[in-house]
Amino acid sequence: MKKVLGTVALTMALAGAAVAHDDVANEAVKARMMLMEGVKTATGTLGGMAKGEIGFDAEKAGTARQALIDHAAAIPAAFMAPEMDPKSTALPAIWENWADFEAKAAAMGAAADALDTSDLAWLQTGMGALGGTCAACHKAYRIKK
Numbered sequence: 001m002k003k004v005l006g007t008v009a010l011t012m013a014l015a016g017a018a019v020a021h022d023d024v025a026n027e028a029v030k031a032r033m034m035l036m037e038g039v040k041t042a043t044g045t046l047g048g049m050a051k052g053e054i055g056f057d058a059e060k061a062g063t064a065r066q067a068l069i070d071h072a073a074a075i076p077a078a079f080m081a082p083e084m085d086p087k088s089t090a091l092p093a094i095w096e097n098w099a100d101f102e103a104k105a106a107a108m109g110a111a112a113d114a115l116d117t118s119d120l121a122w123l124q125t126g127m128g129a130l131g132g133t134c135a136a137c138h139k140a141y142r143i144k145k
Ligand code: HEC
Pocket: 029, 032, 033, 034, 036, 037, 039, 040, 043, 075, 087, 088, 089, 090, 091, 094, 101, 102, 104, 105, 106, 108, 130, 131, 133, 134, 135, 137, 138, 141, 142
């Protein structure tokens, strides 16, 4: 019985994670939004530690850093097809300036790569540069809300 309940709980947890963008009909758009949500989660972990809102944990910080490097590398493939959806905040300028968009994704990857997550002070030093790469791309390629 316990095992069955555990399975139900896991299924519910996974379903919960998947409903986040149920209102997005275009699967490609949904996938790139979920990729960005992953970027947000990892950035939130590092930012929270840098601000002292979450206790510093070098291992968790290292995992978040690696997630950002991986997510940055995944951005070009996720955005390559010029898919649109009413819920999307992506601007058509992405596909008119594709090389620049890719460069901005690479800049995010480089900023994440440059983060030293072994030490809180070094993490704090690198967060500004990382945040700047989010802002640079969003400013050019995302509808302001
Ligand atoms: C190379 C460009 C680029 C970079 C770099 C980038 N983003 Fe984005 N981001 C986008 C675009 C484009 C969208 C809009 C996607 C859509 O709605 O189709 C977006 C959307 C988002 C969203 C909303 C996702 C949703 O659920 O709708 C979040 C959150 C986000 N980005 C966080 C970040 C953070 C944090 C960083 C930096 C660590 C970052 N992004 C770096 C291009 C970028």
